[in-house]
Amino acid sequence: MTTTSPTGTAAPLAPATDAHALTGKRRIAFASYVDENYLPGFLVLLRSLALSNPGVCEDFVVLYDDLRPGSIAKIRDLHPRIVLRRVNAEHYDSYKKGDQDNYLVRKAYFILDVFRLREYDTIITLDTDMVVLGDLSELLELREGLAAVSQFFYGQHKLNSGLLVIQREYLSDAFCAKLDATGRSGDYELDKHDQGILNAVLDGDFIRLDARYNFVKRRLSGDLPVPEDTAILHFTGRHKPWQGGEAGYSQAEDRWREFELDDADFHAEYLSKSGGLHHDLLVHFGTPHVKRTGDVEAARKVAAAHISTGDYQDAVDILSGVKIPLDAAWPHEVLGHALMSVSRYDEAKAQLLLATAAPNRAATAYARLAQMAWVHGDNTAALKYATAGLSVDITHRSSRLWAQRASGLPAQEQGAAEEQLAHVAFYMDRQGNAGDKLLPETVRLAFDPDTTSRRWHSVHAHRLFDEAALERVNSRRGLVIGGGGLFIPDTMPNGNSAWQWNVPDELLNRIDVPIAVFAVGFNAFDGQSYRAGRFRESLRLLVEKSSFFGLRNHGSIEKVRAMIPAHLHDRVRFQPCPTTVMRQLVDGWQDPLTRDDTILINAAYDRAGLRFGHDYDYFLAQMAQAVRDLGELAEVKCVAHSLDDEKIAFDLRREHGISMPVIPMYDFDNDEIRELYARTKLVIGMRGHAGMIPFGVGTPIISLISHPKMAYFLRDIERPEWGVSVHDRHLAARLVERAKDLLADHAKTVADVHGRQQELWKVTEANAADLRAILGG
Structure with a gap:
């Protein structure tokens, strides 16, 4: 192929x-x-x-x-x-x-x-x-x-x-x-x-x-x-x-x-520094220090550094090599976190229970216990642990999240199993990332106008795929895996696959219905990598098992092909993210007759060090100038896909005296998300779906590139000029210049977006014919 x-x-x-x-x-x-x-x-x-x-x-x-x-x-x-x-x-x-x-x-x-x-x-x-x-x-x-x-x-x-x-x-x-x-x-x-x-x-x-x-x-x-x-x-x-x-x-x-020190004194002095230690230095100096001294607190710091970069087994190894006192809650909690991240769940539970004894670590430990229980499908235990975390700290955000997840009503299956497709996706919580909230429904629209449980059986990617889940999937007519950048190691880490679907190889190998991997993305940041062979093995098996394996941009295709044997390369094909062809998928879609005189700006702050490096203050100053100048073209608003995205508005006001209205898109339902993006004139976004969703509803975009996937998408639609790096020396000037170009003849720009989208739709339609033959329906 x-x-x-x-x-x-x-x-x-x-x-x-x-x-x-x-x-x-x-x-x-x-x-x-x-x-x-x-x-x-x-x-x-x-x-x-x-x-x-x-x-x-x-x-x-x-x-x-x-x-x-x-x-x-x-x-x-x-x-x-x-x-x-x-x-x-x-x-x-x-x-x-x-x-x-x-x-x-x-x-x-x-x-x-x-x-x-x-x-x-x-x-x-x-x-x-x-x-x-x-x-x-x-x-x-x-x-x-x-x-x-x-x-x-x-x-x-x-x-x-x-x-x-x-x-x-x-x-x-x-x-x-x-x-x-x-x-x-x-x-x-x-x-x-x-x-x-x-x-x-x-x-x-x-x-x-x-x-x-x-x-x-x-x-x-x-x-x-x-x-x-x-x-x-x-x-x-x-x-x-x-x-x-x-x-x-x-x-x-x-x-x-003062700096003429031997190694032991130097390592000890570095590790005594409070906060802000660089991962590479902490690991480099901390590892020999722990080996030499057995220092539990140093081992905790090194383990936490490993966890921050997705090296979970290394975190387990260093903390397992020291004797942790029973009352040392923080090291127990970090070791529990590392163990659950490599799917050693029983050992993780024991460590986290020890950590709950200390008031300053209890809320976090209870939240991790709630997460583990939820991963295993035990909502009752998850709610119990999350509630215990909130009883220690009523403001604890993670405990509140797990309490909400555990207390949510389970979806009611309405259709006959043999008529349903099983669907592995990341199903976002209320007030979660707006793009991830919209994705599962949009993936389903690419297969069937009916996105409800009459036609679909939901499988949350982050829950452990066990024997019962296998039985449920094998009773359906097929399995669709899709809904975001699932090939990333650290959003919800596990040791079974080392990517977002928590599936052991043995159970993946026993799926006997057709598998379609649909518009998944390889989402590693610049400076982030998959270090374990576990991911490669799981990926290879998934490619072998799949009847259709479609990735949402050619950059992801390049990355995945580099990780699998050559004889499997031709199995990997291009399938654009369905959000980019939204106008074609939503039944009865009507383009807006008029648009609001607005420009929406989105900035992302997850993994900020990987996004901005040493350039955040520069980025903020440039955005301040850009917001001032763009304000002469239209009203500029901040659109927040998640709560953290509001930071740009706070920072611009605090550092540069600029006020910008904030739209809490994380509170929107899917129709509201599509409607808002369809009504505006231009979206300047840093998140992948702050570009793909507005593009999909026909709105011009400029991408603030802090992640390779943004450039991958623009390369695929042959419009790289619609992207500007957050590190660009002339960021403000380029943003404003390109915004003026796109807005000067807005109807022409919208027509160009439609034309680019039509090319992606042709690919999607061609793939749909193959999928119908594979999955039926």
């Missing part, structure tokens, strides 16, 4: 696209040149960076020429994301140089190799005689130009090259050619080496940073204390702290020695 293109013709898939290229998320790195003489300084630099900025972990590029294996091992011990790059030392032999007896006359130039890196958008270089004392977030947020601190002795025109913040436009062959030409001509201050070349090339054209980001020790002559706001202290000059130092700078050198 060949993959069908949006035009309905067979077409080969484009090669898989790197996620960051789709989202525009900036790739940031630190970099230093390191040799054996400066290794002691670099090890202190790495420790100081981690302890002063415990929430920061980017790639650290180590440029080197003579490091020994043992030295490299020491470096790797201090940072989990070391990238080694051997410099091209001979390249700099052609440069004209000054004093040939100076140790630095050759090696000082090697840091210029940083400009030959092409993998990053922003690189921050640090000299190895620096120590980091303060917050570097301002440097991480810089997005343009080449930034540095001006030289202490030479005024504002020249930079000190000990710290550089370099943006992509300087990481180019053209800029490297300028450096080479100047170096070979000798037309620079020869005794300043790399710094002399950079100053000659830039001629003062750099962004000036505050001196606290490269505070040279010469400012402290006379043994002055280091100012409190110093972010980076730079031990310029011949005498380095690890070589004995220099008279008159004892207070500065004391600050350097």
Whole structure:
């Protein structure tokens, strides 16, 4: 079977696209040149960076020429994301140089190799005689130009090259050619080496940073204390702290020695930091610390870090390796969470019951017990546990959610089993994500105008698929799996499949009715991955068992094909999300005669670190400007698919004084969702279904891209220009420009949306013919 293109013709898939290229998320790195003489300084630099900025972990590029294996091992011990790059030392032999007896006359130039890196958008270089004392977030947020601190002795025109913040436009062959030409001509201050070349090339054209980001020790002559706001202290000059130092700078050198720690003390100090520890650093330093000490609290922190990135078995392993006291409620609760996430439910229950003994952990533990009971289909026990959680903390949101789920009335089966299709989906709660609420019904519309239980048997993806569920499914005429981005590891984790349907292989293998996987999405974020082989095995079996396997965008097809054997690739086909063809599916659909003079904006905040990286403040400022400018075109409102989506309105008001009406779409029923999106003129959305649903009802869209799936959809409809990355340097201007273009001739834009939709409908109709043959009806 060949993959069908949006035009309905067979077409080969484009090669898989790197996620960051789709989202525009900036790739940031630190970099230093390191040799054996400066290794002691670099090890202190790495420790100081981690302890002063415990929430920061980017790639650290180590440029080197003579490091020994043992030295490299020491470096790797201090940072989990070391990238080694051997410099091209001979390249700099052609440069004209000054004093040939100076140790630095050759090696000082090697840091210029940083400009030959092409993998990053922003690189921050640090000299190895620096120590980091303060917050570097301002440097991480810089997005343009080449930034540095001006030289202490030479005024504002020249930079000190000990710290550089370099943006992509300087990481180019053209800029490297300028450096080479100047170096070979000798037309620079020869005794300043790399710094002399950079100053000659830039001629003062750099962004000036505050001196606290490269505070040279010469400012402290006379043994002055280091100012409190110093972010980076730079031990310029011949005498380095690890070589004995220099008279008159004892207070500065004391600050350097604060970070001259052995591994045990360093790990312990990092783990003692409160809040905001970066996952990679916490795991890298915490794992050997726990192994060495058996520290239960450290094990809890490391396990929680593993859970946050979906590494549930790793969380189980580290907490299972320490002896947890009976009254240590928090570690028991975290271990219970990890165990339930790998479907070791009985062990999880025991751990969570122990955690309920402590008032500060009881509500969370009871909520997890309620969740487990609900997963097993025991609503009575789920309600009991959720109620217990609320009795401890009446405001506990998770306990309230599980109480509502457990007390909901079960659906009444109305049709004959042999006339029904079973339907595995994520059935969203009241006040849940509006897009997920609409999806199951829309999937059903693609098969049958009757979406009720007369024709459908609901199977909640998150409930354990057991023998009774298998019997019910096998009594139906077929099984449809569809309703969202089910291929994601962490919304409701389980160890049976490692994706959202909690189905063991043995039971999946015993389904004997036709299976149709319909418009499922691969929903991993940029920076998120499936690390377990369990998912691959479950996925392979599902593809083998399915009579129809349709994914909702070609990006998902690429990702899934990369995870299954080649002989199964042709089974995977394109089936657009049915929300994108809503006008074709809803019986009696009428396009609106008039539209409200509104522009609706949606922003998403789940997994905010993966969406925004270091750029949230920038994004918010750009959106503030965009809302002001868009307000001249139409009334701008916030449309919240979930409660958390209201954050953009709160943040814009608090940080920028902008008020925006909020529409609580999470409270809407499906007809209200469709009607609102059909009536507006334009939707600017960050959630996948804040683009696909309005598109499906014929409304123009602009996608705020923070997830690859947004770009996948726009690529499929051949309108990539309808998307703007949340990291775009000119986000506000681009949003407003594109909004003006789409609104200038609104009727023409709507007609274009209809035309794009028609191509997706052709694919859906072609697939429907195959599905009728497979499922009947």
